[in-house]
Amino acid sequence: MTVGDEVLRRLRMQYRIQAEEYVSLYTHLQSRDPFRVLVATILSQNTTDKAALNALKTLERDVGLSPPAILGAGRRRVEKAIRMAGMYRSKSQCLLEASRIIVERYGGDMWNLLKGDAEEVRERLMELPGVGGKTADVLLTTMGIIHTVPVDTHVRRISTRLGLVDEGASYEMVRKRLEDVFSANSRHLAHLLLIAHGRRVCRARRPLCGDCVLNDLCKYYKEIRKN
Numbered sequence: 332m333t334v335g336d337e338v339l340r341r342l343r344m345q346y347r348i349q350a351e352e353y354v355s356l357y358t359h360l361q362s363r364d365p366f367r368v369l370v371a372t373i374l375s376q377n378t379t380d381k382a383a384l385n386a387l388k389t390l391e392r393d394v395g396l397s398p399p400a401i402l403g404a405g406r407r408r409v410e411k412a413i414r415m416a417g418m419y420r421s422k423s424q425c426l427l428e429a430s431r432i433i434v435e436r437y438g439g440d441m442w443n444l445l446k447g448d449a450e451e452v453r454e455r456l457m458e459l460p461g462v463g464g465k466t467a468d469v470l471l472t473t474m475g476i477i478h479t480v481p482v483d484t485h486v487r488r489i490s491t492r493l494g495l496v497d498e499g500a501s502y503e504m505v506r507k508r509l510e511d512v513f514s515a516n517s518r519h520l521a522h523l524l525l526i527a528h529g530r531r532v533c534r535a536r537r538p539l540c541g542d543c544v545l546n547d548l549c550k551y552y553k554e555i556r557k558n
């Protein structure tokens with residue numbers, strides 16, 4: 332059994348994935364609409380999934396969740412609707428600009444952007460404002476278009492502590508390394524389980540190493556036990 336299989340096996344026994352705790356997954360399961368998943372994922376940047384979900388629901392109620400609806404509403408109404416997600420000015424600017432590009436280049440239908448080779452799709456997505464590697468990977472992995480491990484703050488922290496990746500490694504280095512660690516069909520689940528573990532046990536401050544099911548595999552734990 333590889334280290335990735337073992338990490339996954341233990342985390343699966345520990346956590347049940349609740350879609351409502353992951354705004355991108357929840358939105359995908361509710362709608363199967365890539366534009367909604369894009370909006371959800373942008374809203375979730377630098378905030379909690381709960382705040383992002385509340386903002387998404389308000390945006391849907393007050394503005395609508397389609398590129399023409401967001402464009403038609405204008406900056407002030409979008410800002411007001413998503414305020415609770417934080418960084419609402421920059422997020423609103425990204426949503427308006429992304430909506431404009433989707434209308435002008437893709438006829439208002441985000442499925443047109445997602446057609447073709449997966450790596451090209453990823454590149455096209457990253458041309459949208461507010462969409463970096465992580466946001467593109469969350470959207471594409473959640474929708475089953477590519478199989479990777481989006482590297483958010485929890486994923487990076489736990490992978491580094493376990494000794495799977497080097498501290499300070501670039502986003503792409505961590506992603507590629509985790510693609511080696513986890514098989515293609517388990518990468519999305521690995522992403523979700525690592526987030527669950529990072530929220531509950533392997534927290535940024537004072538991780539609960541004594542209670543952690545991964546502690547015998549963990550470089551960080553071995554080091555703190557030595558000191």
Ligand code: SF4
Binds near residue numbers: 532
């Ligand atoms: S042993 Fe501690 S640092 Fe290592 S994965 Fe578990 S909680 Fe995180």
